[in-house]
Amino acid sequence: MSKTAIIYSFHTQKSKKAAEKIIEAFGKEEIEAVNAEELSKDTFEKYDHFILSAPTWFDGELPNYWDEFIPDLEEMDLSKKTFAIFGLGDQKGYPENFCDAIGLLAEILEECGAKIVGETSTEGYTYEASRAQRGDKFIGLPLDQENQPRLTKERIANWVGKLKTDFFN
Template identity: 50%
Template sequence: MKKIGLFYGANTVKTAAIAKKIQEVFGDSKTDLVPVEHAWEKEFEQYDHLIVGTATWFDGELPTYWDEMIPELKSLNLKGKKVAIFGLGDQVNYPDNFVDGIALLAEAFEFAGASIVGLTSPEGYTFAQSRALKEGTLLGLAIDDDTQPDKTDERIKNWVSQLKKEGFSAK
């Protein structure tokens, strides 16, 4: 049976709320919520698939809990694992580094051998630049709950459906 670990920052209220919505939409009791502040190497390695979420702080930085974990993430052996990333950002007030946190996590997980899945279109967003935008595609699900809260639920629903098509299943 495949297991899915959904890692999120419990100390960032909006990220935690989005993680819980993703778990609900997934509708799968085998999707475990794991606060990253308490995660260790074995938690990342015990799951077949990972969903990880972060906010982007200030001018494109990761919150402290993820930033401090990057060296450990890069040392893991995640070869053969799929990682899907969601990120929160504000495209109006921070248009030059919208959801940069997605890219920072993608780089670390790819370094550890994981495959990044759950790529999305930048259509419907308005921002100047983002490290998460590679070859015209976002490296994960971008959530702007500050200026587009009315689109959040639909974006989550579509993304979870996409992840299931890409093999994310605990069955």
């Protein structure tokens, strides 16, 4: 039986709240939470499907815990693994690199052979540029708790519904 992990920093506020909403929508018994600050290669061997939190820090950077783990990640063969990425960003404060961390992490995972699922529409967002955008879609789920918090619950529900199909079909 395939196993699904959701990886996020247990020490954040907004990403943690978003992850908890995803866990609730996915089904608590169907997904295991993993602290992103305690990652190891074993984590990626243990699961088949992953939901990763990638909040964009500063001017389009990955959080430190991902930066520190990238060298290990780049050595892995992830060709039999499926990943979905969500991230927090600020469309108004950082419109030129909105949710870039989603795109950065997706690029690294794809170089390791991973399959990325969970694309979402760019409709309803206002920003200048994003590395998470591919064509008219995002490669994952961007959430903007600064400017659009009331849309988060619906966006997560729609995304999780799609992930269940993408992961298990």
